Amino acid sequence: MKVFKLLGLMALVPYLASAQEVQITNIQMKGPDMIISYNLIDERIDRSYSMHLYTSLDNFIQPVEKVSGDVGVDISVGANKTITWNIKEELADFSDGLKVEIKGQIYVPFIELDGVEKGMIVKRGKISDIRWTGGRGDNILNVDLYQGDKLVRGLGELPNTGNAMLKIPNNVPPGKNYRYKISDERNRDEVVFSPTFEVKRKFPLLIKMGSGIAIGVFGYYLVKSLIPVNEPDIAGPPDLPER
Structure with a gap:
């Protein structure tokens, strides 16, 4: 599999004057996963972003789905971000080289x-x-x-x-x-x-166990009370006199 590094681009909101940038710093393969490291730069550190990973397979139109890490919504500004993309799970096969791109925009909760x-x-x-x-x-x-x-x-x-x-x-x-x-x-x-x-849990496990013990003890005494007790033999009627 041949992989080309491509600097990520961020979809900037036009009316913002502060500098915003995505820097892809490293791309490596680890088993079936592609690990993309990047920095998310903004002068306003209190902002957060929606970040998504795109590929050249569809001309960077739809974001890939089998991803984890610093991707999705509410991603804070900072360095050393990583996105893990499971290529094997998302793509059946491809033979050409692959380019990746990270796009983002300021996250505003709907x-x-x-x-x-x-x-x-x-x-x-x-x-x-x-x-x-x-x-x-x-x-x-x-x-x-x-x-x-x-x-x-x-x-x-x-x-x-x-x-x-x-x-x-x-x-x-x-x-x-x-x-x-x-x-x-x-x-x-x-x-x-x-x-x-x-x-x-709705009820603590200890209470559940305690209830089970109480029921078990009660059941033991209940069963015990139903077992016949060996009492001494009662004398029968006297024998009839012999003639």
Whole structure:
């Protein structure tokens, strides 16, 4: 596989006067993955960007999908960013050389999310109320549950009514670094991630174990009470006198 390095280009917003630039610093192959290292430069370090990877296979029209790392929405400004692209999973085969390009634009959330705070605890099977503002009134929102960059499961579709009741299924493993992904069904670029939170069991495991012990002890005594007790023999009626 022959790979050509190409400096990334950023789609700049015309009215911004500050300098913005993407610098691809290195490209290497590691097994089935292409690792692209880059710097995201902006004089305003408080900005974040939507960053996507494109290739020459379709003349840089559609972003590739099998990617992870510093790619997608809400990418902060800074150096030493990496994008990992699983080429084998996305492409069946290709014989020509490949060029890559990184494009980005300033990230502006299409909705403002409320009701989820960083580090909060969400219990499985319990309904949580989330609220938001913004978005078009007629759009449908998709809600997914992620742990880090890994999709755990879809939580369904919501009308843009400004609030929703969400429930984490009981079979979701407890853990940290969970977050909601809310996206517009019609526009794949309109995506918002909630702050990360922790998922816990509805009832602590210790309480469940304690209940099991109590039931087991009760069952033992119940069974024990039903077992006949060996009592001393009661004398029978006297023998009839002999004639």
